[in-house]
Amino acid sequence: MGAKDCIFCKIADGSIPSSRVFEDSTLVAFNDLNPQAPTHILIVPREHIDSLDKAAESHTAILGHLLLTAADIARAKGFSNNGYRVVVNTNGDGGQTVFHLHVHLLAGRPFIFPPG
Ligand code: 5GP
Numbered sequence: 001m002g003a004k005d006c007i008f009c010k011i012a013d014g015s016i017p018s019s020r021v022f023e024d025s026t027l028v029a030f031n032d033l034n035p036q037a038p039t040h041i042l043i044v045p046r047e048h049i050d051s052l053d054k055a056a057e058s059h060t061a062i063l064g065h066l067l068l069t070a071a072d073i074a075r076a077k078g079f080s081n082n083g084y085r086v087v088v089n090t091n092g093d094g095g096q097t098v099f100h101l102h103v104h105l106l107a108g109r110p111f112i113f114p115p116g
């Protein structure tokens with residue numbers, strides 16, 4: 001059961017379409033609508049969690065699974081050796097715009113650090 005009016009809950013339950021690249025019982029991964037790199041995938045838990053700031057000890061397994069899935073997708077798509085960037089924007093200064101926890105997986109170009 002998703003949070004009311006949450007766009008990523010609706011993408012996770014299929015009521016809003018997305019270009020899916022992977023899914024399992026606990027998460028979905030789909031292409032970002034407004035890609036910031038040649039590959040830009042969002043990985044979101046099916047459970048609604050507002051942000052990393054709201055994650056709790058009970059979310060330890062899903063948090064680990066989100067990151068390991070990012071690495072799995074990177075290997076499957078063949079960009080692990082060149083490298084990639086994983087980002088979790090959190091709250092206002094972090095640049096978070098959708099308040100359903102998600103991991104950005106960006107690849108296909110070099111990234112500078114620190115980001116802007
Ligand atoms: P945030 O800024 O919260 O870290 O990232 C939200 C991301 O969700 C942005 O990169 C934005 O392009 C993406 N996004 C927002 N709405 C949609 C949508 O309806 N479909 C998809 N595929 N991506 C979305």
Ligand code: ZN
Pocket residue numbers: 002003006007008009010047048049099100
């Ligand atoms: Zn949600």
